[in-house]
Amino acid sequence: MTNHTEQDMPFIPAPRITTVAGYLLIRLAEAGVISLFGVPGDDNLPLMDAITARPDLAWIGMATAQGAGYAADSYARLRGLGALVTTFGVGELSAMNAIAGAYAESVPMVHIVGTPALPAREPDGAAATPHHNLPGRDYGHFARMAAEVTAAQADLRPATAPEEIDRVLSTALRASRPVYLTIPADTADMPVRAPVGRLPAAAEQADPAARHRVTSQVRELAIAGNPPAAMQSTIRDQRLTQASLWAAVQRFLRPGDLLFVDQGTASYAAAQLTLPDGAQLVSRPLWASIGWGVPAVLGASLAAPDRRVVLVAGDGAMQQAAAELGTLLGQGLAPVIIVLNNGGSTTERVMGHPGASYHDIPAWDWTALPAVTPASSVAALHVRRSDELAWALNAADYDTSAGRPALVEAILDAEDAPPLLQDLAHAAAAARG
DSSP: OOOOOGGGSOOOOOOOEEEHHHHHHHHHHHTTOOEEEEOOOGGGHHHHHHHHTOTTOEEEEOSOHHHHHHHHHHHHHHHSOEEEEEETTHHHHHHHHHHHHHHHTTOOEEEEEEEOOGGGGSTTOSOSSOTTSOSSSOOOHHHHHHHTSOSOEEEOOTTTHHHHHHHHHHHHHHHTSOEEEEEETTTTTSEEEOOOSSOSSOGGGSOHHHHHGGGGTTGGGSOSSOOOGGGTOOOTTOBOOHHHHHHHHHHHOOTTOEEEEOTTHHHHHHTTOOOOTTOEEEOOTTTOOTTOHHHHHHHHHHHOTTSOEEEEEEHHHHHHTHHHHHHHHHTTOOOEEEEEESSBOHHHHHHSOTTOGGGBOOOOOTTTGGGGSSOTTOEEEEEOBHHHHHHHHHHHHHHHHTTOOEEEEEEOOTTOOOHHHHHHHHHHHHHHO
């Protein structure tokens, strides 16, 4: 028998080790994710610690889980992949509307959910019905719901986490759809081998046309030809109308801008604009869930910091997303936000019964709202006439060029609607007979 000394033994380097959370974050960074959106909760705190320990990742704490989903959606449309983190049950259900919209509109996102530790799930666990869960010991309710609106799912365990993470993220990139990962609270810190090689599906393998074609679906509804003459000129001192407002927006836009429009009259009017070179219209016409605009602007501003971001949204959509306005301003971002204050749901007024009181919403003073946020330097302007709007947009351009956000509240008549919306309403009425 040959005796080998220590010097005779070949050197075999030890495999690199990371954690389940660490492996996931490495792969997300490889796919171009720099900012992660979400809301902390008791079951995702180990993952939160892993995120904040990485200097190459920015944690963007949102006011709502749904807002986190909307922000990750717009981030993905511009960078190829978005990610949000929520907690089990209450958090993930709050985000599901945003995830479903991303599924409907072919947006690649990963929804990461911190779930209860595995010992708590045993029959003799600490509580018969832990908080955030439905009655009983079934922890799979929400995963089954998520399977309806995601292209791939995995519940991570140390033995299989690397392969499962690679599979699920690759599906998001290749299919251009949201995916779903759950990480038990006691699993995030468990050791696994570090990635070897890059993520199998590179970002360029995703279908960018599928991601962005939904941004132009509303535009395709417009009749070919030039915008109506009323949108091409503005009479000085006239009362502000949808036509004169959008004529001013047309002149305000510049090459490379990102124009976000929330669902409502804005989405119909923007369809008839002629965008400058390199500018992009971003909306959610297929899913059509209002309140998307403000958190979407947050995601886009972080994804494309070199581009000016302009949002036009109705007062109803803005009220749904008011909490995320504070998040956006707290990040020090400088978009232009134009609030169409027309007292409620003008789209439904035009399409249904104009005088019905259920279309109305309480009035807010939008120019006063930024004062409750940390960003006290917001330029907030209130306009009722076309000449006032022209001045306000000039001021907004100056302020945003200097790195200050601007908010313009435009007062419009409750019954005033863009020409395309009026045409669709007439067509719908004719079809009903």
